[in-house]
Every structure is written in structure tokens, then in C-alpha cells.
Amino acid sequence: MFGKAWFTLPLSISACIPLFAWQCRRRYTARCDGDDCEPQWTAAELVHVHIFHRHGQRSPWYPMTGHEDEKATWVPHISKQYSSFTHDQQQSVPSPHIHSWQNIVDKLRGISLAYKHDNWDTNAPKIFDSSTASYESLSAHLTTDNAEHPFLGQLTDKGVAELERVGSHLRNRYVSELQFLPAEYDATDSNLHYHSTNMARTIQSADCVLHTLYPMDTRKHGASIPLHVDRDLTYLNPGRMSRSFCPRLKEKADQNFQHAIDVLSTEHRIEHLTDWVMRHFQVDEVPHRDIDVVFDAMSCRLSHDNTERPHGFETEHLGQLGRYMTKLHTIGMSLDRESLKLFWGNVIFKMLRLMKSEDRRMVVSSCHDNSLLCVLCSVYGSDIHTMHVEWPAYGSFIVFEVWKTADDGKKYVKVLYNGKPLKAFNGQDFVSLQQLEDQW
16 A cells, blocks of 8 residues: 555646535444454444546446447437437537537436536535526536537436436435435435536436435435536546646546556457457548447446447457456556555545534546556555556445544544445555555
């Protein structure tokens, strides 16, 4: 693991951009019979929850065939709830309005789009909310979606179902079982704060989670729940950070990924799989690393019926590509302390401040696969390089639960991945908040 804290000071201007209730009533007794067990809590109270979830299944971001072929393949799969295409594959909304907040808001099922000066500040007032915004204002706000191919990178019906299952799981655990959230959502007295990157699929995925976390009949006066969207700068998407906002991160990422490619250069099977897919689709050149484009394309195609794929290309082949991709990206993200600080340090800084506060909150972030990889790197440190970690599946979610003991007031953190505890702390599934801070 990394030794000393790597996050505690905000990133310098020269390195990157500067950093800018209802309580749980149920208590639990934790018992201990040996050394490898939880602290001997007489009683512990859940005081904070922070969740990062990936968006649901989608169409690929990069085209592997011609524009019209990709359109014919993917438009039928785009979620019927959110699609801007008709049954005969015509756009029902002209470009570029198809990616406007006005178009997106029209199809949401009980959330509004909002933002603050700092979306991480749970107590700050909103400076924009779509529920009170004009048509012109909403039309002027655009997501960062695929302008050239507006049917790519879009949430599918499978993706909707995945995130609705996540919402049901969260309601069962944090409303019914732990009673951390109230059974009814009250907009004037809620400890829920939701946050998202500015892409249709992450916004719509949050809408799906909230559709089952708080169905409309459990919302006082049928209230909409605000989703705080990072319109431009976002720490939740390290790829976008490196491309658009942080030159040092881009420089470091390029160096690290080249190092990772060199380290993994003996894995010739991956080169064979990549070439196999590229030859099948008769693609000579792609706008990004071959492996990224191929993995993205095949992840989407194997998950949806009636999509073209090389004959004989199966889930096991996709798994091989995914494990290689995980190694490639985790080495790149956590090669050293500076790397992890640049990729995810701002998020850790913000999250830790919320964990240490006495303001009971559930904070949920709708984000991406590379976001979850950064979370795993922050938990495991450099140990992740030798672990067999799978690529985060669509709809995956990582939860940080902060528990406070009644006897001494100490806080402990439990990390769950898709509902299962991660034994990431010397074989245990908990760590004191102070130890976690020291580790970071």
C-alpha cells in the first residue's frame, strides 16, 4: 500500500486545477472472539454513506462500422424511456438539441437537473434547478455526449433495468434494513445528495436508481429529487480531467500507460484478440488505443442481441480483454502516489471531509468505469497491480459506510462492492477512519 497520506493537500495550481436531517435510529452490537474480527463495539451507528455507481448498459462510444450500420444496430436498443429516436430510426429531436438538458429533462421520471458553485458542498444552495429554469436556459445547457453519432454512448433498456435493481437494493438496505434513509422522501428535510457527470447515460442512470430508491408514491407532494450535475469540470471522470483540464495529469497518464503497455507486452493473446475483432470489422484505424475501442465495442455487442460480432468471439474472450484492460488502467492510475493523487485525489479530499463531518448524509455519485477503478486503486493502493481484479461491470457500485461507536465515538469505515464487503484492510472488511486517512 502507499505509505504516507498522498491526498491531504489540495493539488497545486501548477500541478492541476485548484480544489475548490433524519438520522439512523438502529444500532448494532459487534462481537469479537479473536484478533481477526471487528472492533468490540458495544453499539455502532451508521452516520455517513458514500456511493459511487457506474452507469448502466449502453451502446458503444466508438463506431466499428459505418454511421448508418451503427445507427441501425443501436437505435433499437436505446432505452424507450429516454430515446430521441422514432421506431423507424429517425431523430425525433434535431441536433444539437438532442443533447440539451431540455430534451433530457422532458424524459426523466422524477428528478430535476441542478448545480451549485461546488456540487460536493452538500449544504450549499443551488444556483440552478431545471424545475424553475426557462426553456431557453435549459436548451442552452448541453451534455458532453457523442455529437457526431448521437445514438452511441446511450443508455439501453438493459441499462435501465440494471440501475433500477441498484435502487431497489439501496432502498432495501438503507431504508428498510438500516433505517438510515426515511421511508418517505421530503424535499425540505432530506439527507440524500446525488451528484453526476454531465452525460445522458449517467444522468438517466441516476434517474433509474431514484425511480426505485424513492418511487413517486414515497415522495411527499410528489417532489422531484435534484441531481447535481458537473456541467464542465468534473473530478468524477479522470479521463475528461486529463483531456480538458489538467495538463500534468495528461502528461503523467500518457507516461504511465506507456509503461503499463511495456509491462504487459508479453500478453500476446490480447494482441491476437484485438486484431481478430479489427479484421472482422475491416477497421484499419481507430481514434483511440485499439484495445480500448475493441473492448468497448465487444462489451456492448455481447450484452445485446442482434448485434454483429466475430464468429466464435465469446464471453471468455471478453473476460481476457477485460482483465488486461484492468491491469493496464490500474497500473496507469496508481503507478505511484503522484499518479493516484492526480487521478483521484480531489475526490478523496472531498469525500474524506464529508466522512469526518457530523452531518449525516448519503452522497451518491453517478459516474463511469474508470471512476470505479480509481476508487479500487484508492482502497487497495499499489497492491492492486498483483490482484486479479475484473473490469467494473455496468451498474456496478461501491459503497463506503461510516459507522460511529457509542462508547468512544470513533468512526470505522466499511467498503462494499456490489453489496459484498471488501476485505481490503489486512484481510478485514473494516478500517478506522483515522487509519484510512493515514493510508490515503
